[in-house]
Amino acid sequence: MNTAIVVGAGIGGVTAAVALQQCGWQVTVLERAPELGEVGAGISVWPSAVAVLEQLGVKGVEKASAVSAPASMRRPDGRVIVAAADLGVEVPVMIHRAQLHDLITAEFGPAITVRTGYQVRTISQDDAGVTINDELRADLVVAADGIRSVIRSALVPAYEGPRYSGYTAYRGIAEVATTDGGGETWGKGERFGFARLIDGRIYWYATANQPAGQSSGPDAFSDWHDPIPALLAATKDVLQNDIYDLSVPLVPFTHGRIVLLGDAAHAMTPNLGRGACTAIEDAGALARCLEEGPDLSAALTRYDAERRPAATKLVKRSRSIGRVGQVENPVIRAIRDGLFGFGGKLMSLRRPKAQVKQSRA
Structure with a gap:
């Protein structure tokens, strides 16, 4: 039986373990934290990632999720710039990260072994396999150890790696009664x-321009439109994380028998809400490439050829949206808001015509 080691048990890592298990591999998952789990925040799961999870046999994602209600983009005083429906965007389902993690790990079978509290210090490979810490050996290693990946740094020490976006992020969960559909x-x-979220709670997030490493809070949003003040007041624990992404061009996702997956390969800013979803899609693609033929080298080459260009586009697009969203200049902000509003109106006018045309075809 083929053997694999997955380093990192975040959403991407555990999805990769399930995917490899489905391919008939024996998998060891290494996690440096003392126990498996995810942080207490929400996550948007887009249709493409839901489809991958369903193919891997992960059950109940949509049952444990809330379909996003009608949302809009607004100004701090509450004035609507554009309704999300006018932009014709896909609608994700919202789920707590811990719930999603639990649903995936529920599919762990006897082919998967988990070792927590394990720190990867060294990694080496030869034509026959990969060795970690001079004690664990496998045919394949999947590096899902995050944006500051120890394995990526060992493989490509000259790579620039993470770079600060210029803004920090706050996240929280609040129990507030509101009929507001949300948005940004x-x-x-x-x-x-x-x-x-499906249980009625509200997941919120915020970003603010500031130097890296500065501890702060979301007080600046306390006088924004309702229900933002109520959400902040009802939040017990606020998470703060400076936002980094990986420099482009991204390094190859495969190095011999070692594969980079998720944030270790393509960490992106959260502006598209697709970071974890892209990691899930990585896992699905890896499994598919491995099943297409017995040649491991060819399979990994296909994986890199498929996933690296797609991820690079998302990293660039997400970074661009962040730059637009974090603009401070009032003139540029007015132009930005006007363009979004005009674009939404234009798309809403064109959509009925497109539907009529399709019905006549």
Whole structure:
């Protein structure tokens, strides 16, 4: 039986373990934390990632999720710039990260062994396999150990790696009664967004321009439109994380028998809400490439050829959206908001015509 080691048990890592298990591999998952789990925040799961999870046999994602209610993009005073429906965007389902993690790990079978509290210090490979810490050996290693990947640094020490976006992020969960559909509010170098989870709680997030490493809080949003003040007041624990992504061009996702997956390969800013989803799609693609033929080298080459260009586009697009969203100049902000509003109206006018044309075909 083929053997694999997955380093990192975040959403991407555990999805990779399930995918390899489905391919008939024996898998060892290494996690440096003392136990498996995810942070207490929400996550948007887009249709493409839901489809991959369903193919891997992960059950109940949509049952444990809330479909996003009608949302909009607004100014801090509450004035609507554009409704999300007018933009014709896909609608993700919202789920707590811990719930999603639990649903995936529920599919762990006897082919998967988990070792927590394990720190990877060294990694080496030869034509026959990969060795970690001079004690663990496998045919394949999947590096899903995050944006500051120890394995990526060992493989490509000259790579520039993570770079600061210029803004920090706050996240929280609040129990607030509101009929507001959520969405995002864009201000002067600041943004605030929220969406409902299936249990009725509200997941919110915010970003603010500031130097890296500065401890702060979301007080600047306390006078924004309702229900933002109520969400902040009802939040017990606020998470703060400076936002980094990986420099482009991204390094190859495969190095011999070692594969990079998720943030270790393509960490992106959260502006598209697709970071974890892209990791899930990586895992699905890896499994598919391995099943297409017995040649491991050819399979990994196919994986890199498929996933690296797709991820690179998302990293660039997400970074660009962040730059637009964090603008402070009032003139540029006015132009930005006007363009979004005009674009939404134009798309809403064109959509019925497109539907009529399709019905006549």
